[in-house]
Amino acid sequence: MDKKILIVDDAMFMRSVIRKTLSEMGYQHIFEAQDGEEALLSFREHQPDLIILDITMPGKSGIEVLEEIHDENPQLKVVMCSAIGQEMMIQKALEAGAVDFIVKPFKKEEFCRVIDYHLV
Known part of the structure; x- marks a missing residue:
């Protein structure tokens, strides 16, 4: 698939899991x-x-990054992926422009459904 996907996570293990899952889904243009x-x-x-x-990352939080990205490109789809499943964080992310939220650890089927929904 020609779609380009950027994975942002401070945990190398998590980036690897997501990259592997995306590759298995057929996505080839994956950046980290x-x-x-x-x-x-x-x-x-x-x-x-x-x-x-x-x-949750050192330096800028995902919410801060999301706000900057959204300011530059409001049409870009951003899916938040975090172990923090608190309603307040999810709400804050959605208000800042996220299109969806995946709670880690995620089920592969759920992850694939969310990603395909936003890219197909």
Whole structure:
């Protein structure tokens, strides 16, 4: 598939799990960032179709990164992916422009459904 996806997570293990799942789904253009600053650089360089963004990271939080990205490209689809399943965080992410929210650890079927829904 020609869609470009950026994975942003400070945990290398989590990036690997997401990358593997996306590859198995047929996505080939996958980029990674380990923190907010790297995410913004990669977003500007690669212009992804979708960003999968962790909330809790060192430096800029996922919410701060989401707000900056949304200011530059309000049409870009951002799916938040975090172990924090609190209603308040989910609401804050959606208000900041996220199109969806996946709670880690996720079930593969649910992850695939959310990603395909926003990219197909």
